[in-house]
Amino acid sequence: MTTPASPPAASYFDAGREGxxxxxxxxxxxxxxxxxxxxxxxxxxxxxxLRCGECGSPELGWMAVDSGVVVAASKHxxxxxxxxxxxxxxxxxxxxxxxxxPPYGATVELVxxxxxxxxxxxxxxxxxxxx
Amino acid sequence: MTTExxxxxxxxxxxxxxxxxxxxxxxxxxxxxxxxxxDAGISVKDIDGICKYSYDGxxxxxxxxxxxxxxxxxxxxEVPHGGGSCGSLIQxxxxxxxSGIANHVVCxxxxxxxxxxxxxxxxxxxxxYYFDAKRYLxxxxxxxxxxxxxxxxxxxxxxYGTRREHLGALAIAARVQASRxxxxxxxxxxxxxxxxxxxPVSGELSALDDLVQVDGSVAVVVTxxxxxxxxxxxxxxxxAVADAGGAAAGGYWELAPLRSEPFETMAGRVAARLxxxxxxxPHDVDVALLYDCTTxxxxxxxxxxxxxxxxxxxxxxxxxxxxxxxPINTHGGHLAGGYLHGFSHVAxxxxxxxxxxxxxxxGAQIALIGGPPMAATSGLVLxxxxx
Numbered sequence: 087m088t089t090p091a092s093p094p095a096a097s098y099f100d101a102g103r104e105g106x107x108x109x110x111x112x113x114x115x116x117x118x119x120x121x122x123x124x125x126x127x128x129x130x131x132x133x134x135x136l137r138c139g140e141c142g143s144p145e146l147g148w149m150a151v152d153s154g155v156v157v158a159a160s161k162h163x164x165x166x167x168x169x170x171x172x173x174x175x176x177x178x179x180x181x182x183x184x185x186x187x188p189p190y191g192a193t194v195e196l197v198x199x200x201x202x203x204x205x206x207x208x209x210x211x212x213x214x215x216x217x
Numbered sequence: 218m219t220t221e222x223x224x225x226x227x228x229x230x231x232x233x234x235x236x237x238x239x240x241x242x243x244x245x246x247x248x249x250x251x252x253x254x255x256d257a258g259i260s261v262k263d264i265d266g267i268c269k270y271s272y273d274g275x276x277x278x279x280x281x282x283x284x285x286x287x288x289x290x291x292x293x294x295e296v297p298h299g300g301g302s303c304g305s306l307i308q309x310x311x312x313x314x315x316s317g318i319a320n321h322v323v324c325x326x327x328x329x330x331x332x333x334x335x336x337x338x339x340x341x342x343x344x345x346y347y348f349d350a351k352r353y354l355x356x357x358x359x360x361x362x363x364x365x366x367x368x369x370x371x372x373x374x375x376x377y378g379t380r381r382e383h384l385g386a387l388a389i390a391a392r393v394q395a396s397r398x399x400x401x402x403x404x405x406x407x408x409x410x411x412x413x414x415x416x417p418v419s420g421e422l423s424a425l426d427d428l429v430q431v432d433g434s435v436a437v438v439v440t441x442x443x444x445x446x447x448x449x450x451x452x453x454x455x456x457a458v459a460d461a462g463g464a465a466a467g468g469y470w471e472l473a474p475l476r477s478e479p480f481e482t483m484a485g486r487v488a489a490r491l492x493x494x495x496x497x498x499p500h501d502v503d504v505a506l507l508y509d510c511t512t513x514x515x516x517x518x519x520x521x522x523x524x525x526x527x528x529x530x531x532x533x534x535x536x537x538x539x540x541x542x543x544p545i546n547t548h549g550g551h552l553a554g555g556y557l558h559g560f561s562h563v564a565x566x567x568x569x570x571x572x573x574x575x576x577x578x579x580g581a582q583i584a585l586i587g588g589p590p591m592a593a594t595s596g597l598v599l600x601x602x603x604x
Contacts, residue, residue, distance in 0.1 A: 107352050132475065133353040139464050158372040158474055160420030162358055169358035169420075171368050171474050178475040180357035190375035206356035 095125045095147035099136050106134045113148060114205040119196040121177055123149040132179040151175050153195050153212060159187040170194070170209050181207040223311035224445040224452040225599070226321075227257025227438035228567045233400050233431040233555035236330035240432065242275025246327040247284060249434035257438040258449025259321055261285045264438070266292035266313050266322030268306040270558065272299065274336065275327040275434070292319040298462070299470065300508055301588040302326075303559030304487070304595030308458040310439035320444060326560035327434035333558075334430065337362075346469040354471055363427055365591070366513040367420030368474035373513070374421075377528035381421055384512035385412035388425050388552055390539030391509065395549025398575040402429050403553040426512040431555030435564045451602040453570040456583070457494035461486035462593030473591035484521040484590040491585070495598040499523040503581035504569045505543065506562035508589040509550040517590035547576040562586050563597070571602045 098106045113120045122131040125147050129140035137144050154172030161168045168187045172179055172194065181196060188194055188211065199208030229252030231245050254261045264287050267278040276284075278293045292313040296302040303326075310322035338361070341347045350359070359365055373379045388407060395401035407425065415423035438450075445452030461483035467476040476482075492498060505524060509515040516533070519525045524543060525532040532538065539545040548554045548565040555561065566584035568574040582601045588594040 103348060133349050133472075158368040158375070160358075160364070160367040160371050161417075162364075162419060163417050165358070167358050169364065169368060171372065178477060180354055180359055180475065182357045190372070200356060204356055 095145040097144045098134075098146060099144050102136070106136060109148070110134060111205070113150075114198050117198050118150050119152065119198060119207050120148040120150050121174060121179060122146050123175070128176070130175050130177040132174075132177050149175055151196060153193055154179065154181065154209070156188045156190060156192045156194060158190075161187055172209070179207065181209045183209040185211060221315060222442045223307075223314050223439055223455040224442045225307070225437050225455065225567050226440050226445045226448050226450040226452045227253040227255070227259070228436070228564050229253040229256050230400065230435040230561060230564050231433050233402060233433035233557070235402065236430050236432055242327045242329040242332065242434075243280070243284075245329070245432065245434035246276045246281065246325060246436070249327070249436035250281065250285065250323055250325055253323060253436035253438050256450050257321070257440070259438065262288050263321050264323045265289055266310060266319030268294045268296065268309045268322055268324040270299070270302045270306070270326050271295040271297035272333070272336065273325075273327055274332060275329060292322060298593045298595065299589070300510065300559040301592060301594030303508070303563055303588045304458055304586060304597040305460045307439060307455060307563065307597050308460055308595065311455055311458055314439055314441045320440060322439045323436055324439060325434060325436035326558050328557050329432050330430035330556070350469070350471050359471055359474070361419070362470065362510060363419045363422055365471050365473050366426075366511040367422045369479055369517070370422060370513045371420055372474070372479065373516070377530060379516070379530050381413060382409065383530045383533050384426055384516065385409050386533045386538060387509070387512045387515050388412055391546055391550050391552035391554070393540055394547050394576055395553035398548050398554060401549035401554040402431055403549070422511065422513070428510045428551035428556040429553060431557070433555060433557055433561075435557050435560040437563060437567065446603070451571045453567050453602045454600040455597060456600045457491040457598040458595070459487045459490035459494065459597070460593070460595040461490070466593045468592065470589070470591040480517065480520065480527065482517065482521055482590040483592070483594045484518055484587060484596070487588065487594055487596045488522040491596055491598050495583070497583060497598065501583050502585045503544070503583050504547055504566070504578045504585070505545045506547075506566050506584065506586045507545060507550070508559050508562065508587060509546060509552050510556065510589060512552065514590055515545075515550070518587045521590055522585065522587055544576070544578045547574055547578065559588055566599045570599045
């Protein structure tokens with residue numbers, strides 16, 4: 087489940103990788119989980135990129151995502167966290183959960199967690215029907 | 218460019234030892250290169266080309282040339298594919314000797330484990346994507362190649378029913394091979410019960426699914442078949458060599474679980490190119506040397522090289538798999554022999570084709586060497602050495 091891209095697309099080429107991360111941090115800091123989206127061809131990217139690798143457009147926007155489908159889950163014995171790989175709006179992204187590992191194909195809701203210095207995408211159980 | 222094939226005329230590897238500050242990477246490299254030249258029957262002064270892994274921080278091409286007093290070095294290449302460079306180095310060297318740019322190209326990889334693993338984990342200005350990994354992957358628990366492979370295994374298990382027993386069969390087979398190989402590190406037998414009882418380090422993977430770290434060096438000398446015929450070493454023809462990368466490779470290796478189809482990798486493209494170039498099918502492979510930084514990587518390569526069907530993992534449970542049934546990593550591989558970033562697999566392929574391997578496959582005519590199943594990668598096919 088996704089929401090429309092916001093705000094308008096911009097070129098991050100001159101901003102470099104540092105600027106790209108800052109653009110995502112702005113969204114994470116306001117509690118928005120997002121992946122990059124190319125307005126020209128609709129390709130989506132995580133981690134973000136400086137230029138659309140599909141159509142070559144230098145203009146890239148962001149797409150807020152509030153849920154994803156689990157394709158892999160792997161628990162870390164030390165921390166107790168479980169790393170998740172999720173399908174979200176045409177690409178995959180990484181997230182983490184401190185709950186029990188959701189099964190393959192489960193839908194999870196995504197929120198911003200972690201610390202102010204080190205935000206991360208946290209998955210929480212979705213209340214809908216699960217596989 | 219001639220139609221003449223390239224050949225590997227010399228090979229040498231140092232003793233592989235547990236990581237310890239006993240010998241420097243430079244010492245290990247020099248030992249391997251000098252020995253490879255001697256094995257080929259040439260003087261080190263005859264070396265006129267150098268191919269190395271980009272991330273080999275042990276000795277640069279210029280230092281090597283200066284220390285060994287190399288003469289007219291006309292070709293020098295570094296390949297940045299990590300473990301995927303194992304075939305790429307031979308490809309670059311083959312291009313050089315077939316085009317006449319150089320006559321005797323030395324290719325090498327030295328691993329000093331503490332230096333290499335610190336380089337992989339820490340800030341590395343030579344690999345800008347490190348900072349991407351730090352920002353986007355580390356906070357979510359993808360901190361190492363083992364974490365990435367644990368996620369790949371989880372997805373493989375969900376899609377194909379793969380179990381730890383399948384990975385265990387590969388780990389056990391590696392120990393069997395290592396037990397009969399003098400330069401392998403983990404030579405004690407491993408049982409399935411021991412494998413299954415090992416505590417997890419990431420997801421369902423344990424330390425027994427992971428490579429064994431060593432310090433060591435491997436060097437080979439590539440020349441043309443015509444020149445090789447005049448040399449003392451038993452030259453092994455390069456029947457095929459291929460590389461695959463590009464956008465579909467999905468960027469750096471830590472992103473492998475995030476690729477939209479993580480089990481269709483560049484290794485599959487390399488496999489198709491190798492089989493076509495060499496004019497063979499998977500059934501013609503007598504011995505497979507497959508990059509096994511983890512058991513999961515080896516399992517992926519078995520599928521990508523069509524040595525088993527995708528999802529047909531029960532094949533690895535067949536008694537003798539990896540030994541009498543499709544000999545695999547007859548030197549113990551990375552899992553039990555020692556991690557040399559794919560280049561010890563090349564050395565073992567050469568020994569098999571010369572008929573001098575410790576675990577010699579009787580009558581072997583074709584050796585397949587496959588680089589890792591993540592990011593840009595490469596591979597090669599070697600033929601029987603001339604009598």
